[in-house]
Amino acid sequence: MIYKAQSGHPGGSLSAADIITALYFEVMNINPQEPKWTDRDRFILSKGHVCPALYSALAIRGYFGKEHLNTLRVQGSILQGHPDMKRCPGIDISTGSLGQGISCAVGMALAGKRDHRDYMTYTLLGDGECNEGQVWEACQAANKYRLDNLVVIIDNNNLQNDGCSEDIMPTLDLAGKFKEFGFDTIRINGHCMKEIVEALDDMKAEKNNKPKCIVCNTVKGKGVSFMENVPVWHGQAPNEKEYETAMEELEVGLS
Secondary structure, X not given: OHHHHOOOOHHHHHHHHHHHHHHHHHHOOOOOOOOOOOOOOEEEEOOHHHHHHHHXXXXXXXXXXXXXXXXXXXXXOOOOOOOOOOOOOOOOOOOOOXXXXXXXXXXXXXXXXXXXXXXXXXXXXXXXXXXXXXXXXXXXXXXXXXXXXXXXXXXXXXXXXXXXXXXXXXOOOHHHHHHHOOOEEEEEEOOOHHHHHHHHHHHHHOOOOOOEEEEEEOOOOOOOOOOOOOHHHHOOOOOHHHHHHHHHHHHHHHO
């Protein structure tokens, strides 16, 4: 998608791919034939720029035809550069401005509580995104309203647009921070499907009036040797040779 569009964010899409796969194929209670089903689990991609990973999952699950994947970032396409709930089936809220998705997730989880619904709300944030103060205001609200139907997932790949998160604005101990904000918190390998699914299942089962947080240790550009841990691939599309090499390496990784 990103190669064809010659625009997009491959690094974060690859670091988040395993997490999104676990949610859409193992954990979430959803119905692609009824995208707005009232009792569906909600997913908010707070780091909206990595939507290629989400679009792939939605297409494979049957929310729309796979032919749309060739139209990423084309004017008029249902697959814009950030998720658009008015265009794309399966998108629960439009996102893109970093820091705001978790606030939407808190609102959805609170609505579920007050309406006595059983659905879960999941939101995926980047570690760099946690520089935003709005994230922590939302966390305070999640704690106040005892939202144990909310799971915050951190794609902790240690890089952001301009370089290493530690150099730009240190996030310090994210797991410890969320714990101090009243969250049940766990840190896992964000590329181990078994760990991801088990953590998500455990968080869903635990009803203790506490919001949940899973900090996933990930690698930006995971699976493509020349992209891994290289900041420039935050928002750069590959050329033809780079694309061919990347696809070869990803195919080997899947075999």
